[in-house]
Amino acid sequence: MTRISRYILLAMVALFAASCSTTKVLQDGEYRLAMNKVKVTNDNHFNGKTLEPYIQQSSGPSFIKGWHPFLAVYNWQNGKGKGWDKFVQKIGVAPVIYNSETIAASEESIINHLQYIGYFNSDVEASVAVKKRNVFVTYNVKLGKQYPIKSLEWNVPEGEFKEIFEADTNNISVKVGDPLSESALEAETVRSSKYFRDNGFFGFNKTFYTFEADTLKDPGAAHLEMKVLEYPRNASPDDAKPLKKFTIGNVSFTHPESMKIRPKVLSDLNLLRPGDLYSERMVNDTYQRLSSIKMFNSVNINVQESSDENVDCSINLTQGKLQGFKVNLEASTNSSGLFGISPQLSYYHKNIFHGGEWLNLSFMGNFQFKLKDKIHSNEFGVSAGLSLPKFLFLPYRLFKGTIPRTDFNVSYNYQNRPEYTRNIVSASYGYTGTHLNQKLSYKVYPLQLNIVHLLNLDYNFYQSISKDPFLRNSYNNHFDFGTGGTLYYTTDANGTDRAPFYTRLQIDLAGNILSAFGKLMKHDEYGHALVWGTPFSQFVRIETNVGKTWKFGRNDGQAIATRFVAGAGFAYGNSSALPFEKHFYGGGANSLRGWQTRSVGPGFSAKDSYFVIPNQTGDMKLEANIEYRFDIFWKLEGAAFIDAGNVWNMALNYDDSVSGESLFHWNDFYKAIAANWGIGIRADFNFLIVRVDWGMKFHDPARTTLIGNPDHPGINSAWMGPKDWFSRDGYAVHFGVGYPF
Numbered sequence: 001m002t003r004i005s006r007y008i009l010l011a012m013v014a015l016f017a018a019s020c021s022t023t024k025v026l027q028d029g030e031y032r033l034a035m036n037k038v039k040v041t042n043d044n045h046f047n048g049k050t051l052e053p054y055i056q057q058s059s060g061p062s063f064i065k066g067w068h069p070f071l072a073v074y075n076w077q078n079g080k081g082k083g084w085d086k087f088v089q090k091i092g093v094a095p096v097i098y099n100s101e102t103i104a105a106s107e108e109s110i111i112n113h114l115q116y117i118g119y120f121n122s123d124v125e126a127s128v129a130v131k132k133r134n135v136f137v138t139y140n141v142k143l144g145k146q147y148p149i150k151s152l153e154w155n156v157p158e159g160e161f162k163e164i165f166e167a168d169t170n171n172i173s174v175k176v177g178d179p180l181s182e183s184a185l186e187a188e189t190v191r192s193s194k195y196f197r198d199n200g201f202f203g204f205n206k207t208f209y210t211f212e213a214d215t216l217k218d219p220g221a222a223h224l225e226m227k228v229l230e231y232p233r234n235a236s237p238d239d240a241k242p243l244k245k246f247t248i249g250n251v252s253f254t255h256p257e258s259m260k261i262r263p264k265v266l267s268d269l270n271l272l273r274p275g276d277l278y279s280e281r282m283v284n285d286t287y288q289r290l291s292s293i294k295m296f297n298s299v300n301i302n303v304q305e306s307s308d309e310n311v312d313c314s315i316n317l318t319q320g321k322l323q324g325f326k327v328n329l330e331a332s333t334n335s336s337g338l339f340g341i342s343p344q345l346s347y348y349h350k351n352i353f354h355g356g357e358w359l360n361l362s363f364m365g366n367f368q369f370k371l372k373d374k375i376h377s378n379e380f381g382v383s384a385g386l387s388l389p390k391f392l393f394l395p396y397r398l399f400k401g402t403i404p405r406t407d408f409n410v411s412y413n414y415q416n417r418p419e420y421t422r423n424i425v426s427a428s429y430g431y432t433g434t435h436l437n438q439k440l441s442y443k444v445y446p447l448q449l450n451i452v453h454l455l456n457l458d459y460n461f462y463q464s465i466s467k468d469p470f471l472r473n474s475y476n477n478h479f480d481f482g483t484g485g486t487l488y489y490t491t492d493a494n495g496t497d498r499a500p501f502y503t504r505l506q507i508d509l510a511g512n513i514l515s516a517f518g519k520l521m522k523h524d525e526y527g528h529a530l531v532w533g534t535p536f537s538q539f540v541r542i543e544t545n546v547g548k549t550w551k552f553g554r555n556d557g558q559a560i561a562t563r564f565v566a567g568a569g570f571a572y573g574n575s576s577a578l579p580f581e582k583h584f585y586g587g588g589a590n591s592l593r594g595w596q597t598r599s600v601g602p603g604f605s606a607k608d609s610y611f612v613i614p615n616q617t618g619d620m621k622l623e624a625n626i627e628y629r630f631d632i633f634w635k636l637e638g639a640a641f642i643d644a645g646n647v648w649n650m651a652l653n654y655d656d657s658v659s660g661e662s663l664f665h666w667n668d669f670y671k672a673i674a675a676n677w678g679i680g681i682r683a684d685f686n687f688l689i690v691r692v693d694w695g696m697k698f699h700d701p702a703r704t705t706l707i708g709n710p711d712h713p714g715i716n717s718a719w720m721g722p723k724d725w726f727s728r729d730g731y732a733v734h735f736g737v738g739y740p741f
Helices: 003-019 048-054 069-074 083-091 102-116 160-166 182-197 263-269 280-292 459-465 469-474 701-706
Strands: 032-040 123-131 134-142 149-155 209-214 222-228 247-254 296-305 310-319 323-334 338-349 358-370 376-388 405-416 421-435 440-455 478-490 501-510 539-552 558-571 620-633 636-650 674-684 689-699 731-737
Touching: 032 048, 048 102, 048 134, 069 083, 083 620, 102 123, 102 134, 102 182, 160 182, 182 209, 263 280, 280 296, 280 310, 558 636, 636 689
Parallel strands: 032 134, 149 222, 247 310
Antiparallel strands: 123 134, 209 222, 296 310, 323 338, 323 731, 338 358, 358 376, 376 405, 405 421, 421 440, 440 478, 478 501, 501 539, 539 558, 558 620, 620 636, 636 674, 674 689, 689 731
């Protein structure tokens, strides 16, 4: 262990020891509630944690038996109440002051819940243990008696209601042999009443049900009678009316005159038709279909009884913001003096042809340069997208819920680098949609087209990559024609989940259809089939992202955000290498923040001498990120993060002529993991988050290739310490808009 490593370790131990106190800020006579625990004494299979939400005083977040690192941070206060104290109060977690008066209320709350779920006459007794002003409360629970249902009788009104009821008897969730519980009965009334509303019984709800349970007739068992009344429980029998089906009467739309939308579009999206049987499901589906075109600020469907047989539906639409601009800007620099700026300007219109069509126009740029140096790299791009609120070529009636949209996209990208100039023309046609209350979304593109043309190829550059036939093939003109898609799932579709999770899967396939006609095409000197004189690409590429964020602290002002990325591409058939634009790369404002974009990897490879400005890529990628976010004051937030990962070339894509430093091998890939730590500051203006992140490398696998090199005498390990973080290649600073993940 080096002297610096010893100092760092001693400092970490000292900091940990100093921060272990969790009761320093308590006043005389106060105790900290460290932990609540529920212990079920007579049933080892019952999960006691399900009862913890009914404890009236929560002990707060905890990592290990009541200890929390940010609780320790809160206790770093010096008692002066000035700047330092306010700072640690902001980022720390305050201790929960134990209140003994909540014990009895918690015992009663747990007993009431146990009875609700079917445990009658339960017993709960709390025991309190105190250790150095930390209180540990254990709720000892003895579960009460359960009464299995021995018989079940339904009493429902005669007529069409009974006919509909009998058709649903197989779906009734309460069955003979189940334990009697109010929670199960309520769940059944919610399910059953919705079933009736979906079958014409407008206004019917769970208050029309009553229950009688006899537990005396057979000791230890229950005889249950469930009744459906013709009036709600809060009314009297004098208010009874026969339960009957309703049909839809008049259906009307109202919206501001300034909102121009074709009536046929609203008619096609509406599922409520005069004369049809009323169905609450159809009301909800109509709401979802109208909301999905995202041009209305609100959609309100008012259903009212207009006669003994009909209900009228009034659909009121209010206009939302239909058009606007979006601006995004990312910038970065590193210790070598290389600057990168990536601006983007987008225009959108959500009703361009008065039918809910979305138009998107985007302009982007990417500029990399060094001050007082003629070497630079420029990239410009323009794209246009048109999205129609229909599944083209299929009628609306085939879709009962949200209708998939049809998307058309075209783009042009121009890249001017010291080594080459590249033009990319892209086009796609596909469908997008959502399911599961917008938690699941998908994009399916049956047709994707890319035409890549290189010119002004630097002679010395081409000669250098010619030694690597696979790299050379990545820099040829090519033609991509294939399919692709993206599947995305999130638990936080509405932005209310305190621990949101998401996952994204993207797949691209190219060349398979064209390969079927390969024998009919002309071929070049390498045997590649040609389309318009250009080889077509054949490959598969898969990438997945998984992320989760935990929010905690006062007003959810702190969060731990994590992400994992994995991807790989494989060329086959008519291609011997992935097209360069399909390669994976690391570094940048949203990746490994100790490196600039495309400046890390592949594998152990040192900085690529092929490129004047970094352009290092691979055909597979692994990356993991973790970031701690916390409020500071006003609109400012702080962050501390660790990023780790790299890109590699896969051995099955290459032959023995390729350097082993870039290849992925299971037995040592972990040694090639690049890693950085860093800090950041963000300004959250609600509509916009602006951030600056400073990433510092602490493990750079490329350094292993320089060990023993007389030109780099100070390098003897891939690990980097404080003296390296401010060196020529030890850090990078990034400016971005929005969170990195």
